[in-house]
Amino acid sequence: MIIYLKKEISENEINELVQALKNKGYKIFFIFKNIVKIDGDLNNFDMTFFKKFSCILNFQKLNHPFYLVSREYKNDDTIIKIKDSYIGKKEEFTLIAGPCAIENEEQFSKIIFNLKNLGIKFIRAGLFKPRTSPYSFQGLQNNGLELINNFKKENNLLFVSEIVSIEQIDKLDKYVDIFQIGCRNMQNYALLKAIGKTKKPVILKRGFSNTIEEWLLSAEYIMLEGNENIILCERGIRTFENYTRFTLDLSSIPLVKKLSHLPIIVDPSHATGRWDLIEPLSLASLACGADGLLLEVHENPKNALSDGPQSLKLENFEELLCKLNNIAKTLGKEIK
Amino acid sequence: MIIYLKKEISENEINELVQALKNKGYKIFFIFKNIVKIDGDLNNFDMTFFKKFSCILNFQKLNHPFYLVSREYKNDDTIIKIKDSYIGKKEEFTLIAGPCAIENEEQFSKIIFNLKNLGIKFIRAGLFKPRTSPYSFQGLQNNGLELINNFKKENNLLFVSEIVSIEQIDKLDKYVDIFQIGCRNMQNYALLKAIGKTKKPVILKRGFSNTIEEWLLSAEYIMLEGNENIILCERGIRTFENYTRFTLDLSSIPLVKKLSHLPIIVDPSHATGRWDLIEPLSLASLACGADGLLLEVHENPKNALSDGPQSLKLENFEELLCKLNNIAKTLGKEIK
């Protein structure tokens, strides 16, 4: 349950209320100075109890353990502004495209040139790649920072890059427009809190074995520290099916839309691990209400240093764009 | 591997070939008189071996353990004719709608009247309900047969009903136009074989914990007995996520389309267990290439004897129809 307190409230009043609630066995958490979350057995809660406290303005039952990310806290959709662009507008559908990892200047400049020609503004540009094996390509890491910088100035593009430890926040901040928290770090709460202390937009990927509730609770960790610029990203969950790397859970899109005001995008590349499923699942993502897509596009997937089999070739990406446009029009949306 | 033999082949020739293959350690299975499936370690297979046998016309490597249901056996889409209607035509998208179970004449006649008015031809009409608990409503069973019969004559509708044991085949045959094999019987091979011996169209639901490969192998069981009229139905798989009853695996749609010539439809009602997710996931199913939908629609979901929470009200169904139509047009399809 959430209690809203009046703005001018004395310490005495607070202490009295806190003590009374503790005596009743409730756990109390101050979300803001005047918004308090109460946990415990609320089934038999005596509502008249509240009336004794003149400092209480109002209260609200919660259906879920999260609050700030919920429609109860904020009913209107959150729209995230990144320079002149937006993610989360009802009338737009955002494409974020690019290679899994920046490999070298030539590869990156080619793909950027082509994506820009197709009107893409948001570029994925992985520098720090959390790989299951220590023997796999770990990304260009710091060596790639200047590469991003060069392209940013020239092209007026926006860059998304994954962040894997607290130390990187300051370093990446000036190069990158959107941080990404990868699925393996969705419950790295130390990192979530640190990102929460910045105001930087952040894509929070769903952990591959996390429930939607756990995912929204991770977003709550970020928002509780003051950062509301969160874009959720469905990227598939781990199941027994092995024709695909993970199982894309598109039910999460309408569910998150009901539960939360945050925008949500889909990453079909990592979900399936197969470039030939990207098109149908991208169209499905648009049809069921996602705010955008995060896609792996590579000049030469066969020789990619990571995630080749799941990367679209440019020609397939162009074809996909065309089909997305057709359905988007029907839905009153514009591809951005 | 598949070997195609010449049509006129003597028993001697067959015996010789079989013996030679057995000597090499292969397992042999006669699919038809002149189509033979060979299993075993084929990596180091000596292709010149085949040339010794003049009875061999041709051979073909298989990428999967199934054959008759695969595009290797038949590249063209299978279109299933049910009286004057079709399932599986590229330019059509089929709706099968109705209550989870027939409860009584009044309920069934109301819903049929309304669905017919909306142009629906295929009606789901459950009589035998396989329920997890023996204490749950098990369907009208034989008592519902005459109900179906009455409506069939009057309304020129097509009825789909689940079959749960071999004994029912003969009994249901004259009342029902499409048999359904439910997810819990997907690996009830005795039932699959018995259905395979009829020519009746059959909806084969994916078991909630079965891989796509296992699902296609179950279809292979049916086809191997001579029944090619199989419609696959994705209905969600069991995962750890608990906001939905199951996790709808829409990746299976484009995957099955690549692997198999059989039509595939989607049941979002059972997959999610939530009526409020049906619309977005139905649109997604259409967008990613499904051939149709199997939907639970109920006059009065709150009082349904089974599956109330996942049944659409008629008014929501009508709204969904309208949105499906819009996207279908973009894709060059017609809702049937």
Add this chain to the structure above:
Amino acid sequence: MIIYLKKEISENEINELVQALKNKGYKIFFIFKNIVKIDGDLNNFDMTFFKKFSCILNFQKLNHPFYLVSREYKNDDTIIKIKDSYIGKKEEFTLIAGPCAIENEEQFSKIIFNLKNLGIKFIRAGLFKPRTSPYSFQGLQNNGLELINNFKKENNLLFVSEIVSIEQIDKLDKYVDIFQIGCRNMQNYALLKAIGKTKKPVILKRGFSNTIEEWLLSAEYIMLEGNENIILCERGIRTFENYTRFTLDLSSIPLVKKLSHLPIIVDPSHATGRWDLIEPLSLASLACGADGLLLEVHENPKNALSDGPQSLKLENFEELLCKLNNIAKTLGKEIK
């Protein structure tokens, strides 16, 4: 909730009670003539309501949706008698061993001879093998019946064999001492009901994607038809882990022991698919309270027609027997 009615009860009294309960919105199910199960929202149930009905002797709240298989129905362990042997006795631990499938007389006679010498009484003897692929060895089927018969007379052994359709019940009845319902048929309710009508002991394997609750509900289907001779068998559940075929869920042993009076055994062969894990997991099964093991033992696993990689060689089986004996003694149990 369960209501116990007095033994001499008139139809009038029953009708009145049923009507009163229906009026309150409850579903009613007569388990026996004088034991009634009531479902519905029982949280706010008014217990004084019952006092109005003199035909009600007593009532009992249920914590789970099953009843007959639960400790609420019967607190004492069920011990199943098969000729002169027992399964489920606290001071015994039962071994059921043998090949996955009977392949031919020679193979079967050798293994039986050896197992008998080691003191084994219960033999697994698969005739009808439900295989994922129609191209795999399906068992000797009816051809194996006489083989079993010969060995029975000579050896005073007890035979376990899987039953996959209702038609087989009569046929197998005289050859087989314990029916087995395989994991793929755990929710084949038509088969469960038919087995329930016999009094034959039956091993009910857990479906590889079924919860413990669903498993016990399937046992309830059998018991509700009058057959109490049910032995549950844990055989692993489907997860994402792929070093083993399934994930053996040993937590189910103590859980089932708490929830149910039925005996429970473990099949580590199918669970893991690896003979080299059988020994440690067999010891673990004994240590955590199982009533026995179902093991695949083969004379020559490399050439087995099915499940070779998961079958123990005789020499390993002998070693396992010795280690089981050591731990059994500590626990006050005897290996049978």
Add this chain to the structure above:
Amino acid sequence: MIIYLKKEISENEINELVQALKNKGYKIFFIFKNIVKIDGDLNNFDMTFFKKFSCILNFQKLNHPFYLVSREYKNDDTIIKIKDSYIGKKEEFTLIAGPCAIENEEQFSKIIFNLKNLGIKFIRAGLFKPRTSPYSFQGLQNNGLELINNFKKENNLLFVSEIVSIEQIDKLDKYVDIFQIGCRNMQNYALLKAIGKTKKPVILKRGFSNTIEEWLLSAEYIMLEGNENIILCERGIRTFENYTRFTLDLSSIPLVKKLSHLPIIVDPSHATGRWDLIEPLSLASLACGADGLLLEVHENPKNALSDGPQSLKLENFEELLCKLNNIAKTLGKEIK
């Protein structure tokens, strides 16, 4: 594949070899100066190729993507020395017990006093608790450090505590004897690398949705940085079963023992979330070859600030100790 190079090797020789391997399309990774891992398609590898290079002493095919943690690298069991105690000795079975979290001095001192009396040397003492919800008790954090310190001096005990970010390593180093990496951080590679740079013993819990292979690869990350003092800990994986919080995967014990030289312990408390399953699963863990247990024991589970329902009371813990001792003797082991 692993190549072992001679110790005195010139830069020229290295460069030549590296170039030759790259030309063949292989990826090369220097594990140590003279041990090189080669990835790529090795099926058709030409072994004579190696003979051209006199700097190559030997080579070894790998069956798995990890190496340093494998039996191929080191066949003998790794035994970890912590002051005067050991984890991983064949003739010992280690108990690590204590509350989920240190709550306050009184609670902690009571439980420590009692555990010490029972002969327990290793104490779990959580300070930083990664909780799914930001509103749950997060541990005493830095405030608990002095508490640990006081008890260490007086009691000659060894303390295990979870570490959730790189910053804590230096801070916790002098208070804690074994670091713990929790399941949510198993793929937090930045943290793994940082821990790898210390020589501190570390318990690496299996991520609740990670395969055994991924788990061993995470251990490889640590070992590759120079820290070999790794204790693996099975703590249950996420499945569909919901009578338990997770599904304890005891097959992982014998599997890890085959694959790796590292010791492995079991945490049945987190796996099941139920104190009443701890005893049978602890006995099973011992029986199937684990090196020890990590158990939650609490003076007063009902009032625990976290994980109460899964904590053993002292009296149950004492009973468990007694039963463990009995089985341990049979196995020639001593409880430590």
